[in-house]
Amino acid sequence: MNSDVKHELIELALPINAAFVSAARLTASSIANRMGFDIEAAEDIKAAVSESCIYFIKIFENNSSIIEEDEENSNSFKISFLMDENELIIKIISNFKANKALVVDPDNIALIMIKALMNHVEISVNENAQFVLHMLKKLEQNSLTL
Amino acid sequence: MDFLFNHSFDEKQNVWRVEISGEVDIFNSPGLKNDLIDLLNQKQCDMYIDCQHLEYIDSTGLGCLVAALKTARAYKGNIHLLQLKPNISKLFKITEMDKVFILEGGHHE
Numbered sequence: 001m002n003s004d005v006k007h008e009l010i011e012l013a014l015p016i017n018a019a020f021v022s023a024a025r026l027t028a029s030s031i032a033n034r035m036g037f038d039i040e041a042a043e044d045i046k047a048a049v050s051e052s053c054i055y056f057i058k059i060f061e062n063n064s065s066i067i068e069e070d071e072e073n074s075n076s077f078k079i080s081f082l083m084d085e086n087e088l089i090i091k092i093i094s095n096f097k098a099n100k101a102l103v104v105d106p107d108n109i110a111l112i113m114i115k116a117l118m119n120h121v122e123i124s125v126n127e128n129a130q131f132v133l134h135m136l137k138k139l140e141q142n143s144l145t146l
Numbered sequence: 147m148d149f150l151f152n153h154s155f156d157e158k159q160n161v162w163r164v165e166i167s168g169e170v171d172i173f174n175s176p177g178l179k180n181d182l183i184d185l186l187n188q189k190q191c192d193m194y195i196d197c198q199h200l201e202y203i204d205s206t207g208l209g210c211l212v213a214a215l216k217t218a219r220a221y222k223g224n225i226h227l228l229q230l231k232p233n234i235s236k237l238f239k240i241t242e243m244d245k246v247f248i249l250e251g252g253h254h255e
Contacts, residue, residue, distance in 0.1 A: 018172040025171075025202075043233040050204050054172050109205045109241060116240040 008083045016060045016075045021053040031081050044117040045137050051110040052092050087138045094131035149174045161192045167199035170207035179210035183217045190221035198229035
């Protein structure tokens with residue numbers, strides 16, 4: 001890994017709006033390249049981040065009737081990129097509250113793609129009842145470029 | 147990169163020839179889906195989509211291609227995808243859509 005970017009954290013807050021998914025994709029691609037991921041792995045990360053945004057947007061749209069209207073900034077989500085020694089850890093957190101009615105569909109095509117593209121994927125609800133998608137891509141040694 | 151869509155009707159072969167370039171994502175895929183289906187409703191035939199300059203497509207873009215394929219098949223037609231780049235070919239394999247479409251040229255062969 002490029003020593004100049006070790007342990008850096010980048011955070012991006014986006015509205016639930018299809019027009020800005022490309023901003024997340026470009027950011028992911030830029031970070032992956034800066035860390036030294038090869039072209040294929042960088043493309044995997046870019047696609048996984050894009051699909052994660054789609055996943056959050058679809059959940060919001062499909063459940064908008066049960067998401068509390070008075071929640072401040074409920075129509076947004078946050079993406080954090082943590083550049084660790086040998087891996088990139090990406091966490092996406094909704095600003096809307098995860099309700100029990102928010103069912104995770106294992107056959108969702110976006111989720112299938114994310115799981116195939118990343119080394120580890122986990123979906124959970126945090127202590128603030130926010131929806132969290134956590135994923136990780138390992139930096140292979142032969143990918144290292146400085 | 148911006149998304150571009152060009153099309154022409156090949157009178158000699160009686161097929162649509164479409165070129166998609168740039169990035170197809172959740173923002174522009176609904177428009178692309180309508181455009182493809184409109185063409186197939188105008189001329190009920192096979193469609194050849196040149197993807198050599200297609201840099202990226204997401205799951206909603208794949209969904210719009212499936213919708214177009216359903217329209218084509220309703221008219222006994224088919225959709226041929228030409229010259230997919232390796233990163234896009236990989237997404238077709240992951241979703242098993244490489245078994246649904248006719249893929250010609252490109253990385254998958």
